[in-house]
Amino acid sequence: MTISFTVNGDAHQVIDQLEMPLLWYLRDHADLKGTKFGCGIGQCGACTVHLDGYAVRSCSITLQMLDGKDIKTIEGLSNKLEKAVQTAWKKVDVPQCGYCQSGQIMAASALLSQNPNPSDEEINKAMTNICRCGTYVRIRKAIHEAADLAYEVG
Numbered sequence: 693m694t695i696s697f698t699v700n701g702d703a704h705q706v707i708d709q710l711e712m713p714l715l716w717y718l719r720d721h722a723d724l725k726g727t728k729f730g731c732g733i734g735q736c737g738a739c740t741v742h743l744d745g746y747a748v749r750s751c752s753i754t755l756q757m758l759d760g761k762d763i764k765t766i767e768g769l770s771n772k773l774e775k776a777v778q779t780a781w782k783k784v785d786v787p788q789c790g791y792c793q794s795g796q797i798m799a800a801s802a803l804l805s806q807n808p809n810p811s812d813e814e815i816n817k818a819m820t821n822i823c824r825c826g827t828y829v830r831i832r833k834a835i836h837e838a839a840d841l842a843y844e845v846g
């Protein structure tokens with residue numbers, strides 16, 4: 693069985709080890725190290741990527757689930773909204789240790805693509821990624837800033 697999918701627009705095909713979690717594939721086979729391993733059991737969100745535009749935890753998705761799907765990782769962020777999120781993250785100076793932030797940015801950009809102007813409550817509900825450094829207040833602030841940058845200016 694051949695599984696075909698894209699990662700950041702590039703075509704990938706796999707024929708074996710189909711039980712492998714996508715996170716392992718990204719880091720060890722596609723050499724995309726921006727997606728982080730945290731818990732490995734779908735709890736922390738460090739491994740968040742986009743699957744057909746939605747935030748998913750790549751440690752909990754296996755290759756056999758990916759046929760025909762489009763995956764985007766932190767390395768593939770490129771559109772106006774995604775750049776606005778990155779700019780806002782820098783402007784607000786969100787990261788502390790930084791380990792969770794790839795996943796946070798992926799979750800935030802997926803949220804904003806589905807809800808251009810989320811309330812604090814909607815952010816809290818959507819952003820379930822864990823940050824052991826406790827940057828949640830700055831993450832919320834950066835999401836509002838990114839919404840302004842992406843949708844209200846220019």
Ligand code: FES
Pocket residue numbers: 728729730731732733734735736737738739740749750751752
């Ligand atoms: S490493 Fe995937 S959710 Fe924690």
Ligand code: FES
Pocket residue numbers: 787788789790791792793822823824825826827
């Ligand atoms: S910035 Fe350190 S875990 Fe989030």
